[in-house]
Structures are given as structure tokens and as C-alpha cells.
Amino acid sequence: MSQQNQLKFSPEVFGYPLLFVLVxxxxxxxxxxxxxxxxxxxxxxRTVSGLRGIIFSPFIHxxxxxxxxxxxPLFVLTAALFYFYRDIRWKVLLLGLLFTGIATWAIGRPSLxxxxxxxxxxxxxxxxxxxxxSKQYQLTALALAVVFLYGGMLWYVFPVNPEISWxxxxxxxxxxxxxxxLFRGNPIERKKYEWEREDYxxxxxxxxxxxxxxxxxxxxxxxxENLTQQxxxxxxxxxxxxxxxxxxxxFKKNAKDNLE
Numbered sequence: 001m002s003q004q005n006q007l008k009f010s011p012e013v014f015g016y017p018l019l020f021v022l023v024x025x026x027x028x029x030x031x032x033x034x035x036x037x038x039x040x041x042x043x044x045x046r047t048v049s050g051l052r053g054i055i056f057s058p059f060i061h062x063x064x065x066x067x068x069x070x071x072x073p074l075f076v077l078t079a080a081l082f083y084f085y086r087d088i089r090w091k092v093l094l095l096g097l098l099f100t101g102i103a104t105w106a107i108g109r110p111s112l113x114x115x116x117x118x119x120x121x122x123x124x125x126x127x128x129x130x131x132x133x134s135k136q137y138q139l140t141a142l143a144l145a146v147v148f149l150y151g152g153m154l155w156y157v158f159p160v161n162p163e164i165s166w167x168x169x170x171x172x173x174x175x176x177x178x179x180x181x182l183f184r185g186n187p188i189e190r191k192k193y194e195w196e197r198e199d200y201x202x203x204x205x206x207x208x209x210x211x212x213x214x215x216x217x218x219x220x221x222x223x224x225e226n227l228t229q230q231x232x233x234x235x236x237x238x239x240x241x242x243x244x245x246x247x248x249x250x251f252k253k254n255a256k257d258n259l260e
Contacts, residue, residue: 009083017078021071024116027059028067043101043168045108054101058116070116073150077123084142085130088183096122096175103171118168121157124150125176133180 031038042057044050061067082089100118124146131143157170 008086013079013083016082017075020078021075024059024061024067024071024074028061028064039112039114042112042114043105043108044112045105045110045167050105053113054098054105057101057104057114058097058119060114061116062114066115070120073120073124073153074116076149077120077127077146080127080142080146081123084127084139085183092123092126092179092183093119096126096172096179099175100168100172103175104165104168107171108165108167113165113168115165115168117165118172120150121153121169121172122176122179123172124153125173126179127176129177129180130183 027038030036038056038060039062041052042050042060043053061070078093081092085092097119100122104113104118128143128146131139131141131146134140153169156164156166157173159166
């Protein structure tokens with residue numbers, strides 16, 4: 001198994017996601033500390049100036065609640081991406097951020113769209129569908145964990161709240177779904193048993209030789225049984241087995257017998 005396909009923890013699994021979230025908080029602190037409004041740098045659909053929001057919008061948040069609600073799932077999902085999908089993590093994160101922004105710019109309402117929620121939906125969608133498609137128990141378990149923790153977010157890909165950019169959520173969800181198809185390689189190599197190998201010959205399997213054509217147990221082949229018996233008969237005794245053990249008993253009267 002190659003080094004890339006091993007599930008191995010490293011500081012970067014938490015380091016990069018933590019740095020990503022920290023940048024969001026720094027941007028919000030700069031806005032609050034210096035009374036700067038970065039909202040105009042968000043995505044404004046179908047305008048040339050709104051294209052810059054494709055890059056900048058995930059780092060801009062309208063309120064502390066908005067920032068906190070995105071920070072926790074963003075850290076958890078990004079850490080899961082970096083741990084389980086080590087070889088494609090940067091492609092999924094960076095290209096996903098880019099295409100999510102482009103899709104939001106294309107289908108969004110004529111309003112400013114800001115926040116990292118599109119990236120959150122991208123990661124949740126990718127981890128879920130990729131885990132289901134992989135048919136590997138580690139990744140399937142991860143997919144179920146994502147559903148358990150963030151399954152309720154699915155409702156917000158629909159226009160249930162006019163104050164929420166459901167277009168960004170839908171864009172991230174769709175891009176994550178597409179990426180689960182595009183990145184077909186499994187990050188964990190599936191262990192092959194002996195009978196799954198291409199050069200496997202059932203007739204040479206010692207275990208299967210103990211059964212007849214109907215599946216009845218008939219014991220080991222006679223040749224193998226005779227060979228085992230001959231080997232045991234010809235096997236010389238070791239020095240330890242040749243040694244005899246001498247046991248010496250001694251009888252000692254007790255004080256009561258002396259008095260009598």
C-alpha cells in the first residue's frame with residue numbers, strides 16, 4: 001500500500017483547517033476593529049465586479065453568529081477531508097471553492113452573497129457521496145457521520161429563508177456531488193484475500209482440498225496426511241526430550257508420631 005493511501009494522522013490534518021478558520025475570524029476582526037465593510041467584495045451575480053466575490057466571499061461574514069455557524073462545520077469537514085482524502089484534498093478544496101463561487105454567480109439572485117456556507121455544503125456533499133460510492137467501510141462510516149451531524153442542512157438548499165443564500169448552498173452541494181463522481185480513485189486500498197487474486201487456483205488451495213465436490217468435509221488429502229505422519233516418525237528426539245526427570249520422595253515423621 002502506498003504512503004498516500006494510508007490513513008495516517010499528521011499535524012496538517014488539523015493545522016490547515018484551523019488556519020482556514022482563523023483567517024475568517026481575522027477578516028471579521030479587521031472589519032469590526034477598523035470599521036471596514038468588506039461586503040461589497042462578495043458575489044454579485046452576473047456582474048463583472050461580482051466576479052471578485054468568487055475568491056473573496058467565503059472569507060466575509062455579515063455577523064458574529066453567521067461566522068460562528070460556519071466555523072465549526074468548516075473545521076470539522078475540512079479536517080475529515082484532509083485525513084481521509086490526502087491525495088486530492090487541495091483539488092477538492094480549491095477547485096470546489098472556485099466552482100461553487102462560479103455557480104453562485106451564475107444562478108444567484110441580484111444581491112450580495114457572502115460567507116463560507118457554500119464551501120461547507122461542498123465538503124459535506126463530497127464526503128457523503130464519495131463515501132457511499134467508495135463502498136469502503138471507513139469512508140461509508142464517515143458519510144453516515146456527516147449525515148448524522150449535518151443532515152439538517154439539506155433543507156437550506158431550498159429557498160426556505162429569503163435572508164439565506166440558498167443559491168450558494170445549492171451550488172456547493174451540486175459541486176460536491178459532481179466531484180464525488182470525477183475523483184474516482186479510492187484513497188484507501190482495499191485488501192485482497194487470497195481467493196480474490198487473479199492467479200488464484202482453487203485446486204491448489206490446501207483448505208478447499210479438504211472438501212469434496214458437494215462441499216462435504218473429507219479431511220486433508222491422504223498424501224499430505226501420510227507425509228505428516230512420516231515426518232513425525234522420522235523426527236529425532238531433541239536433547240530436552242531425551243532427558244529423564246527423576247523425582248525423589250522423602251518421608252519425615254512429625255512431632256506427634258515421636259511422642260507416641
